[in-house]
Amino acid sequence: MTSETPIIVLVRPQLGENIGKCARAMLNFGLTELRMVAPRDGWPNPSAGPAAAGADSVLDQAKIYDTTAEAVADCSHVYATTVRLREDTKRVVTPEEAATEVFNQAGRSAFLFGREASGLDVQDVAMANAILTVPINPEFGSLNLAQAVILCAYEWSKTQSLSQPTLTEQLPPAPQQDLDGLIGHLEAMLEPKGYFLPDSRADATRRTLRNVLTKPGWNHLEVRTLRGVLSTLAKRDRK
Amino acid sequence: MTSETPIIVLVRPQLGENIGKCARAMLNFGLTELRMVAPRDGWPNPSAGPAAAGADSVLDQAKIYDTTAEAVADCSHVYATTVRLREDTKRVVTPEEAATEVFNQAGRSAFLFGREASGLDVQDVAMANAILTVPINPEFGSLNLAQAVILCAYEWSKTQSLSQPTLTEQLPPAPQQDLDGLIGHLEAMLEPKGYFLPDSRADATRRTLRNVLTKPGWNHLEVRTLRGVLSTLAKRDRK
Structure with a gap:
């Protein structure tokens, strides 16, 4: 079976620079499908390209939607990323657990990320099948958007065998x-x-x-x- | 026995802003010990604080060294982080494998990160017991310094929620x-x-x-x- 790559959905992102950084973070770990819901400064955004540091292909193919519902309309599995836990009845998973699920389940999966300043609205979270929370220092939780994206992308990449092998052909011990x-x-x-x-x-x-x-x-x-x-x-x- | 937290060593970092971002990345996942070898613009650096976004305690306690050898003098396990593989006889590990080792081994561990533009020199790599490589998209490897740091810190933090017994009757490598x-x-x-x-x-x-x-x-x-x-x-x- 071939597992489908997850989609990164930025909901109402604010700065073009951060969008570019997300694209760069994604492509490092083989994610290419970026969707945005109502980016604050419109699209395209001239600040995004330089920050993408070469990941322009991700930006060029990005799709824009008016609502979160439209952005995830074709997705079977929607994860709402949050740093802090909310009182909620939804399942909560780590990036690692989410990656394993994405790898094993049929149908498209999407990771929702909220705006830089305030994260996802409750309405956005309501769209999700599960909450994805990065376990973080309880006394200092300060992940930025691209960092949250890169951790999810990194964990997903670990499920893929296409990532570059790390084993070098070391010489064996001498006879x-x-x-x-x-x-x-x-x-x-x-x-x-x-x-x-x-x-x-x-x-x-x-x-x-x-x-x-x-x-x-x-x-x-x-x-x-x-x-x-x-x-x-x-x-x-x-x- | 309690496992010791790893030390982050930035070797000849260039921009104060990136040093601040590394401090922020570290503290998110509970790492607090930052060492620097000959930061290009001296220390303290006024650009570091704002980029640390509240992780000032990490910067305040940062220690400065003239050489990599001095920075890791008390460390038994030194990991040289690289994005690209080199022809080398050293062991190569992923961030996950390194985190598990750090968790299980006695003695202090250090992760070396090179300057933003060019990474670690061969002389710095020669100081290391192992190479830490993040498996990355072979067609787009563009991790920045703070992102490389955050992946290592994140993987280490995952070991902290585990309560597996440690098995180290062997003496650690000499400092x-x-x-x-x-x-x-x-x-x-x-x-x-x-x-x-x-x-x-x-x-x-x-x-x-x-x-x-x-x-x-x-x-x-x-x-x-x-x-x-x-x-x-x-x-x-x-x-």
Whole structure:
């Protein structure tokens, strides 16, 4: 099954700059569908483009509606985002829970965000199937619009496998014989300097050394670097 | 045991406004410890306060350092945040994975963020135990500094509502200053033997060495063992 990407709906947004920042936040995490209900300063807004920092495609495709009802008319799942909980009978979910739902449910999903100064009206919240609340520091709740959008977009992106993988192809640890070569090299240098004396402690000291040098899981290039270090240490100082 | 809150380290941040936004982003999710390495316009910066939108307590307690090494001297776990993957031998984690690690591991943890325009230098990355990469739209990666900070803070805050038991009988990695002592000791021995010649390769060679020695995450006992090894190697052979 292919999950449908959620729609970001800005209800009566005030500053064009913030609209642009939302577009930028969205596109970072693969969201492209922006809808707006009655933006205060009309649309298009010349302040939005510069703030979008390259996410112009999101702004160009943005759709404008007169009412929230029209903006979500084709959506099966509407989430009203709020920072503070309201007395309400609706279900409350975190961005993470909402993302999982969006990923698993059939039909379009929309996230509603209110105006910068005051958030969503009760009438807008009434349109929603659930409340999405970002759990936040109870003594300092000050998320701006684009930050609220980016957290929702980020959580949604985690459900997608198309996001860039983070696993690098790390080299595996060097074969044991390489590591043994390194340890043998070091021991041979330490031996004549009395590192393994007294004899009664020699085995424990060798074990400690091996443990310390085994822990890193160095790859063959790193082991080769360290062999070079040891060879250099065995040289005389240059004039 | 109680998990320690991570430290946010801004390395050579440029605009005071962005520093303020980072403070605001942090406090939303309960992070209060901000450190800065050589902020471009000095400190305090009059542009930071207004952008902090009430998170002044974070700015007031911010500490300033000349070098990244000093800023993370007391940290056992250092994460270098990058948007793009680099060819590197270090471990790569997501914000979520890093948050889980920070929650579970003993010792202080720090998240390093580079300057707005260009991110972290290779020298800063070399200080880190792991790379933290936000998986992002491969065709549009445009996270700003405060957004990168907020995603890390947000993920960390999610660990705080969990009550999973911590499992850390192992000693934590030694503080960065202990590791620096080891690296400095070895470099001082290698220098007179010409290991860092030619000069044009010296920086890269030092970085390679630091990366190899940072990877293990040795604890303070292991570092002490290796200091002893170096001291022994500097001695003359016994008769």
